[in-house]
Amino acid sequence: MRTLNLGILAHVDAGKTSLTERLLHAAGVIDEIGSVDDGSTQTDSLALERQRGITIKSAVVSFAIGDVTVNLIDTPGHPDFIAEVERVLSVLDGAVLVISAVEGVQAQTRVLMRTLQRLRIPTLLFVNKIDRRGAQDEGLLRAIAEKLSPAIVAMGSVRDLGTRDAAFAPSGAADAAFTARLAELLADQDDAFLAAYVHDETAVSYRRLRGELAAQTGRALAHPVFFGSAITGAGVDALTSGIAELLPAAASQGDPVSGTVFKVERGPAGEKIAYVRMFSGTVRVRDRLRFGGARDKERGAPDKEREAPDKEKVTALSVFDQGADVRRSSVTAGQIGKLWGLADIQIGDSIGEPRQSPGRHHFAPPTLETVVVPASPAELGALRVALAQLAEQDPLIDLRQDDLRQEIYVSLYGEVQKEVIQATLAADFGLKVAFRETTTICVERPIGTGAAVEFNGKAPNPFLATVGLRVEPAPTGTGMRYRLAVSPGALPLAFQRAVEDTVRETLSQGLHGWQVTDCTVTMTHSGYSPRQSHSHAVFDKSMSSTGADFRNLTPLVLMNALRQAGTRVHEPMHRFTLEVPADTIGTVLPELARLRAVPRTPAMRGASCLVEGDIPAARVHELRQQLPALTRGEGVLESAFDRYQPVSGAVPVRPRTDHNPLDRKEYLLHVMRRV
Ligand SMILES: Nc1nc2c(ncn2[C@@H]2O[C@H](COP(=O)(O)OP(=O)(O)OP(=O)(O)O)[C@@H](O)[C@H]2O)c(=O)[nH]1
Ligand SMILES: [Mg+2]
Numbered sequence: 001m002r003t004l005n006l007g008i009l010a011h012v013d014a015g016k017t018s019l020t021e022r023l024l025h026a027a028g029v030i031d032e033i034g035s036v037d038d039g040s041t042q043t044d045s046l047a048l049e050r051q052r053g054i055t056i057k058s059a060v061v062s063f064a065i066g067d068v069t070v071n072l073i074d075t076p077g078h079p080d081f082i083a084e085v086e087r088v089l090s091v092l093d094g095a096v097l098v099i100s101a102v103e104g105v106q107a108q109t110r111v112l113m114r115t116l117q118r119l120r121i122p123t124l125l126f127v128n129k130i131d132r133r134g135a136q137d138e139g140l141l142r143a144i145a146e147k148l149s150p151a152i153v154a155m156g157s158v159r160d161l162g163t164r165d166a167a168f169a170p171s172g173a174a175d176a177a178f179t180a181r182l183a184e185l186l187a188d189q190d191d192a193f194l195a196a197y198v199h200d201e202t203a204v205s206y207r208r209l210r211g212e213l214a215a216q217t218g219r220a221l222a223h224p225v226f227f228g229s230a231i232t233g234a235g236v237d238a239l240t241s242g243i244a245e246l247l248p249a250a251a252s253q254g255d256p257v258s259g260t261v262f263k264v265e266r267g268p269a270g271e272k273i274a275y276v277r278m279f280s281g282t283v284r285v286r287d288r289l290r291f292g293g294a295r296d297k298e299r300g301a302p303d304k305e306r307e308a309p310d311k312e313k314v315t316a317l318s319v320f321d322q323g324a325d326v327r328r329s330s331v332t333a334g335q336i337g338k339l340w341g342l343a344d345i346q347i348g349d350s351i352g353e354p355r356q357s358p359g360r361h362h363f364a365p366p367t368l369e370t371v372v373v374p375a376s377p378a379e380l381g382a383l384r385v386a387l388a389q390l391a392e393q394d395p396l397i398d399l400r401q402d403d404l405r406q407e408i409y410v411s412l413y414g415e416v417q418k419e420v421i422q423a424t425l426a427a428d429f430g431l432k433v434a435f436r437e438t439t440t441i442c443v444e445r446p447i448g449t450g451a452a453v454e455f456n457g458k459a460p461n462p463f464l465a466t467v468g469l470r471v472e473p474a475p476t477g478t479g480m481r482y483r484l485a486v487s488p489g490a491l492p493l494a495f496q497r498a499v500e501d502t503v504r505e506t507l508s509q510g511l512h513g514w515q516v517t518d519c520t521v522t523m524t525h526s527g528y529s530p531r532q533s534h535s536h537a538v539f540d541k542s543m544s545s546t547g548a549d550f551r552n553l554t555p556l557v558l559m560n561a562l563r564q565a566g567t568r569v570h571e572p573m574h575r576f577t578l579e580v581p582a583d584t585i586g587t588v589l590p591e592l593a594r595l596r597a598v599p600r601t602p603a604m605r606g607a608s609c610l611v612e613g614d615i616p617a618a619r620v621h622e623l624r625q626q627l628p629a630l631t632r633g634e635g636v637l638e639s640a641f642d643r644y645q646p647v648s649g650a651v652p653v654r655p656r657t658d659h660n661p662l663d664r665k666e667y668l669l670h671v672m673r674r675v
Pocket of ligand 2: 018044054055074075076
């Protein structure tokens with residue numbers, strides 16, 4: 001049996017969960033098709049998902065198509081839950097990107113497709129809801145070619161579009177227009193194929209065309225497009241065959257043991273269950289596993305916290321097979337398994353041999369944050385524990401503790417996520433919480449170059465260390481890069497690490513309290529007092545440098561350099577598309593101006609008016625709230641994070657959560673109290 005780990009991705013409400021249900025039914029796994037609207041589907045199994053009719057967490061189900069076991073991962077489409085999708089991407093062999101035939105290509109569809117392409121994940125497109133009034137086919141294909149990828153081919157045609165009887169007829173060898181389009185697409189991407197085709201068109205058999213299509217789809221160069229309806233079942237068989245024929249199964253490899261944890265949940269007794277996709281090797285019950293890494297690395301956590309990976313025993317495991325998971329004694333390369341017994345495991349961890357991760361984030365980071373406040377101050381401790389537990393299993397929850405004010409910040413993608421956190425805390429932990437006002441997360445970028453140095457043994461440096469650092473601006477989107485301009489051997493490795501880790505930590509709060517990014521930090525000077533030699537008998541801390549000297553001095557030097565460089569605060573901007581009734585545009589435009597949006601020239605589309613433009617992320621929620629009143633409830637707003645842009649006007653300052661090394665005296669007092 002081959003295994004295919006398949007993700008279903010789309011914008012919200014496109015029909016992913018309904019399609020999952022259909023695929024399970026077509027494969028004979030379930031007898032009755034559940035409905036999202038009744039809260040009876042296999043993958044929307046959380047109480048909150050059933051109540052709200054939306055997917056919040058990714059869920060795995062499996063079914064067989066011929067000799068292929070498909071592990072299907074149904075993902076949430078709401079942009080507030082994008083971090084769930086992010087975790088899943090790293091474990092996929094292929095994807096089906098669903099597009100609604102009625103709503104068409106949305107901003108979120110573009111974000112997802114771009115990411116699938118960047119990661120070279122083989123992707124089929126499924127145009128859903130062809131049974132609904134207003135469904136499109138030809139026009140939508142053009143929009144897909146224009147907005148998603150030109151390398152597409154419709155795998156058939158639709159009849160009775162927009163009615164309950166809508167059906168999908170797959171094209172075959174006899175359809176000359178189809179084979180011509182197929183040949184044209186394939187020749188575009190592959191010179192060898194082009195040569196063969198140009199040499200003798202008739203010599204290229206239909207079988208070869210299909211084989212080549214599978215090969216190019218497998219390399220994420222071509223994207224076959226299927227049409228259908230998750231509700232009536234139209235086109236689902238063709239999609240099923242397409243999945244088996246066109247998407248590549250997992251490559252199975254022998255040793256070493258290596259896997260990625262993409263989901264963590266708690267069982268009925270509170271026990272932790274880790275979902276792992278195995279890339280190579282085999283894990284057996286009672287194996288002692290090494291795991292850890294991903295999350296700490298992402299956050300730039302200090303080395304000491306990630307150096308020794310945990311080793312714990314797998315007490316039980318199950319593997320996905322024909323629907324749900326079943327108890328087994330081992331899980332092997334290519335498969336998805338659930339592991340019990342790993343108490344310290346976190347979402348995003350690697351198991352066994354750490355995997356090379358293809359970059360940290362595939363999507364824009366959350367741009368909002370808020371302070372979570374317990375209803376009763378006495379519950380602050382319990383809240384901290386609860387949120388930390390949620391964060392272990394939920395990649396959406398990123399916590400920041402404010403040690404000065406005893407406050408807990410969570411970063412957010414949006415208001416819906418906030419409601420979900422609130423409901424989960426109430427249901428699972430019995431904690432009532434409120435949120436402070438939601439604020440935008442800005443970033444700081446250096447304006448110029450700054451440098452500072454403090455020498456070992458030279459006042460006013462109270463630490464046994466020499467550290468010199470230079471800060472320079474780097475190209476947008478490159479994050480922070482750390483370089484050495486001193487000989488690597490000049491400083492013991494442990495001290496070098498201490499400096500680099502501290503640089504990363506310190507940059508989480510720049511001159512105005514925001515994360516400093518897109519910069520290069522170079523170590524220009526280093527020095528230390530060596531450990532006292534044997535003749536002195538004992539190690540004398542007052543004469544020999546320790547890691548703490550470097551950790552304490554680095555923030556002082558770095559903030560000095562940063563102050564010289566200067567930073568500019570940038571706020572997150574969204575790109576938006578707004579469709580409103582033409583006669584309301586006169587009231588909509590002034591409102592956009594008030595919200596600091598910058599619209600481009602509106603375009604007329606029949607009775608409606610289309611406006612595109614940029615808007616600060618901070619104002620999107622307000623616009624969304626105003627929209628129904630401004631447009632008689634007809635306005636449709638789509639927006640997605642686009643970039644960071646310098647703040648105009650008053651610079652927002654984020655309250656510091658650490659002891660401010662900008663204030664030298666206060667900082668030194670704090671350090672002294674700590675030792
Ligand atoms: N008419 C019609 N309705 C559909 C079809 N597919 C889904 N729906 C309806 O669209 C709504 C959303 O369907 P879901 O399956 O929950 O969509 P989803 O993509 O899983 O949504 P999220 O997971 O919340 O992003 C539900 O009311 C479905 O009944 C379809 O093919 N035709
Ligand atoms: Mg869903």
